Amino acid sequence: MLRERVINGDDTLDVNYLEKGVLASKSVCRIHINSVNGLEGFGTGFLIAAHILITNNHVLPSSTYAEYSLAEFNFEIGTNDLPLSLKIFRFKPLKLFYTNEELDYSIIWVEEQAANGSGYLAEFNYLKLNPNLGKTKEGNYVSIIQHPDGKMKKVAIRQNEVTNLSLPKFIRYVTDTKSGSSGAPVFNDNWEVVAVHHAGIPRYNADEDRCKSNKSELY
Template identity: 30%
Template sequence: MSDPYLPQEDVQRLKDTALEQGLADPMMRRLLFTGILPKYVGALPVLPAPGPQVLSDLNSMNRVERLIDGTVPLAVWLRNAVDQLTDAAARDIYQEALDQVVRDAAGEPDVAPDVPTGETKEEIIFRDDTVPFAFLSAGALAGSSVARVKVLPYQGGALLQPLALPHNGTGWLIAPGLLVTNHHVVNARSRTEGARQVVDETDLKLQATGSRSRFDYLTEDDPDVQEIPGAELLAWDEKLDYAVLRLADTAPKTYLRVATEPLVVTKDVPVAVNIIQHPGGEPKRIALRNNLVFEADEQDVRYFTDTRGGSSGSPVMTDDWTVVALHRGTRRVTDVSFQGKSTAFVNVGTQLSAVMRHLREHAPQVHDEITAAQAALNGHP
């Protein structure tokens, strides 16, 4: 890649922390490289001293956008390091670096910070947080409509040269055969020099039809999961960061219910949202805890629910598994606290009502197809 993921001062801080916390021990090196292609690891320089070795490894990975299998080696290494650290301050240093790398690798768009200051979330101790037991089975059914999406970049009508590396995201079915994900997932470009390159329409459509979606990707050791190709890019918008794809006929028949009105949040009535996702292109995961909505407006929903790079395009759902927003990225905030701790970020998604309104105005046939499917889901002819 032309630009490193992390500035050199951050790399140096990671190296210093590794020395302090024992991560530079030569016995730890193999563990930290777990999940990274052995051929790549074997090509890295081997140095006699622990400090220079860690610094060399970090600098080498910092210059690699991603490997042929789609993994970002620096992100994998940092995630392994976080799992090994017990010191809270050291974990924060590594987690902050990991968050930055996965955001940049996913090409998540920068959003100008405009969250009002001076607001805090109070501890909720008077509200019944239990849900019906059927919540679990309904969630499993909802999860069957969520897929890991892999997109290869094209340029000038051909796979991007010298090497077309896959970009991972998440998508979900809004109607039979219709997949919703982020525009930036289909765009399949990492952020460089502070901005994402937007491909032309011809290449964008090629990337959509060349995409592969896996709906039953539940474990790493499942070799028989079917990948479903894209058939057509139907509608998209860069500002709202959405794309609608038609998949091949083999797509699952189940699909998710979507909200018709914007999610409204008031200070005294907290709303929880749940996100089924494929973070980092990994098997399906679900965020159920620490998941309250921070605020919402006509276009955006902002929430504390945990996500990582690769979660882009995930459905943001209320406790009845209705999709209220399309997860797209992270927003930096100031003077915001959650559960008694200050936070620098909240996650952000596009209101589904805004997506549907845009479809009605700019892609009415797609809007009508979705509306008809949603009416059938709700028991209306």
């Protein structure tokens, strides 16, 4: 009789982990970055309260950018493998806009009614932020819901190891992200937000004699 094995620690989770992840993903949107000169790129953002969205400062650095830019929800593939109905919302920076260049985040008010027809912001969840420290630790794994390269919503799930918590105000971990992932929520196994995706930095791996991607996250 063959015996079962646990390889490098038990990595199993309750099956509701998947459903909770789907619920968390509803709050995540693509940021269509515009200025007075037109399209300048894409980023990711997510709702943290009714009408309030967070992303990076380098995604929306000023109220002027927020005024011209858009939040695009449902830019993803549904369970039938077809695109969902895109819901586009405008920002209202006169109502709320705050940015912090040092910590690289901006928070912005989002209008309630979709700008491209029917649809309301209340259809989408928001992620309650837990201000307490200790939501993750070195050696834990995190998951990131994002719009890499401005493409449809993707998830880099679990096998993304936290490598450094010693930096003030930042954490580091290894994962797969691309341009456009900036501003994405970073989750622990309880789908609590532990960071806002900030930037990628190179990490030299002497054993393989090449550079890997090690991501620096805003804590």
